[in-house]
Amino acid sequence: MDRRRFIAVSGLTAVSPVLAQATAAPAAAGDADADLFKHINFYDDGLGLSSREYAVLLERMSAGAGIEADNYSNGGIVAELEARFAKKLGKQAAMFVPTGTLANHIALRKLAGADRRVLVQAESHFYNDSGDCGEILSGLNLVPLAPGRSTITVDEARDWVGRSAGGRVPMKIGVVSIESPVRRRDHEMADYDELVRLSAYARGEGIRLHLDGARLFNLPYHSGRSLQEHAALFDTVFVSLWKHFNGMSGAILAGDSAFIDGLYHTRRMFGGSLPQAWPAVAVAAQYVDRYETDYAQAWQLTDRLLALLAQDRRFKSRKLPAGTSRYFLAVSGDPQAFRERAKQRGLLLPRPHPQTGEFAMQVNPSLLRSNAEAIAQGLIEAAKA
Numbered sequence: 001m002d003r004r005r006f007i008a009v010s011g012l013t014a015v016s017p018v019l020a021q022a023t024a025a026p027a028a029a030g031d032a033d034a035d036l037f038k039h040i041n042f043y044d045d046g047l048g049l050s051s052r053e054y055a056v057l058l059e060r061m062s063a064g065a066g067i068e069a070d071n072y073s074n075g076g077i078v079a080e081l082e083a084r085f086a087k088k089l090g091k092q093a094a095m096f097v098p099t100g101t102l103a104n105h106i107a108l109r110k111l112a113g114a115d116r117r118v119l120v121q122a123e124s125h126f127y128n129d130s131g132d133c134g135e136i137l138s139g140l141n142l143v144p145l146a147p148g149r150s151t152i153t154v155d156e157a158r159d160w161v162g163r164s165a166g167g168r169v170p171m172k173i174g175v176v177s178i179e180s181p182v183r184r185r186d187h188e189m190a191d192y193d194e195l196v197r198l199s200a201y202a203r204g205e206g207i208r209l210h211l212d213g214a215r216l217f218n219l220p221y222h223s224g225r226s227l228q229e230h231a232a233l234f235d236t237v238f239v240s241l242w243k244h245f246n247g248m249s250g251a252i253l254a255g256d257s258a259f260i261d262g263l264y265h266t267r268r269m270f271g272g273s274l275p276q277a278w279p280a281v282a283v284a285a286q287y288v289d290r291y292e293t294d295y296a297q298a299w300q301l302t303d304r305l306l307a308l309l310a311q312d313r314r315f316k317s318r319k320l321p322a323g324t325s326r327y328f329l330a331v332s333g334d335p336q337a338f339r340e341r342a343k344q345r346g347l348l349l350p351r352p353h354p355q356t357g358e359f360a361m362q363v364n365p366s367l368l369r370s371n372a373e374a375i376a377q378g379l380i381e382a383a384k385a
Contacts, residue, residue: 040369042361043350045215045243045325046287054248057283073098073277074264081241081281084288085252089237090228093260094252096281098272100214101130103238103251106266108175109138110259111208111235115174116140117164119157121190122147124179126212137270143173150182150322151191154201161205176202178234179212180219181324186360187215188322192223192230199233209233214240214251218324221296235259244291247284250277294365295325302327302363304372314383329359331383341382347375 036056041048049057061067070076078096086094097103104126108118118134120127122144126134134140143160146152157176164171176198180190202209211234213219220226231237236255241247254260267273274280287294306327309315314332331338335352339359342349349359367375 038369039346039348040366040375041348041364042359043348044362044364044366045240046246046364047366048348048364049246049283054246054283057286058279061282061286067278067282069276069278072273072275073267074273077278077282077285081285081288082252084285085239086254088227088288089231089239089254091231091237091254092257094254095260095263095267096277097238097251097253097267098249098274098277098280100212100238100240100251101126101133102267102270102272103253104177104210104212105130105133105138106263106270107210107236107238107253107255108134108140108177110263110266111210112138112140112174115172117143117160117171117173118175118177119143119145119152119160119173120177121145121150121152121179121182123150123182123184124177124212125183125214126177126179128184150180150185150188151194152176152178152198153194154197157198157201161207173205173207175208175210177210177212179214180230181215183214186320187218187324187326188320189219189222189324191322192225195230195233208235210235211237213237214243215325217244217291218295220292221299222324227292241281241284244295245284245287247282248280250280250284291365294368295363298363298365298367301367301372301375305367305376308372308376309379312380312383315379325363327361327363329361330357331359331379333383335359338382341385342379345378345382347378347382 033052033056036053039048068076070078073096082094082096086092097106112118116139118140120142123146127142127144134142145156145160161173164173178190178195181187182190199209211231213230216227216230216237216239219230223230231254236253236259239252241250241252264273306317309317316330317327319327335357339349339352350361352359
């Protein structure tokens with residue numbers, strides 16, 4: 001396959017991915033595709049592409065043999081994405097993994113080595129939503145800290161280091177794993193200054209560090225710290241390919257060369273070396289370089305939108321003090337009926353909370369398909385109806 005052809009095709013769309021997708025549907029597609037790339041969603045981390053939209057983008061990229069295929073998840077566009085993410089995160093190397101769960105698992109398994117106690121947030125995805133895979137498949141002993149909070153403090157970590165070392169059978173903490181932003185805390189971010197202290201303490205004790213950064217690319221806008229500043233606190237970092245970058249599936253695990261070298265054998269052992277991963281990741285290649293800019297613009301639009309809605313007493317909104325991509329919106333009346341009317345106007349809202357009726361609204365680049373005034377008008381009309 002012609003690699004230069006791929007770079008030319010993907011490079012054009014990378015200049016302005018939101019604009020690119022608006023014109024991606026072939027003119028010959030007819031009325032069936034008339035509504036593609038128009039909806040604005042308030043529930044997804046990314047654009048929330050439909051299966052048809054994804055297929056259109058993939059076909060456009062692959063036209064004329066424009067995508068260099070991988071071989072069992074090695075080489076081709078997969079290798080290109082690995083290199084791009086390694087550079088963005090300030091790491092020496094990176095590896096594609098088909099799911100975030102497996103990326104976290106592989107990282108913690110190798111980082112821990114013989115020191116199988118791992119400190120994790122009690123609210124973290126790996127502790128709550130991974131089916132105890134680390135314990136069952138790799139013999140890890142996850143110790144949950146900071147229940148109801150996003151940040152593990154140095155004091156909490158130090159207490160467990162001492163407790164582990166002081167048992168009848170002395171044990172060593174092998175890894176501290178941090179998720180930030182924390183999904184179960186409504187995408188609240190861990191406190192950066194505390195992470196700096198935690199990282200310095202852990203490294204002084206010979207404890208390795210892993211970052212579950214599935215939504216890492218949202219942090220710079222809110223923390224004022226770059227991707228590389230966040231990643232530098234950790235030995236390994238995982239980033240999702242589908243949450244921000246609209247891939248079909250997949251994750252990137254980054255670290256130093258010695259860590260990543262040969263790790264694909266472990267990926268294969270766990271059934272994660274897809275014979276061909278390019279259909280899952282190719283679309284993501286369009287969005288990597290522009291995401292931070294698009295996300296910042298989406299928040300600027302959102303702030304304008306909330307200011308407009310604040311002028312209508314039927315709407316109330318609130319943000320989290322350490323929040324990232326989520327805010328909450330309440331509207332007077334029947335929230336489910338409001339949601340249905342908003343959908344008729346191309347505004348896709350999450351389900352309202354069953355008790356409060358609030359909507360947990362996600363900020364993502366799909367908002368850039370319109371403007372704050374038009375979106376506000378649609379929501380106000382939905383409330384009036």
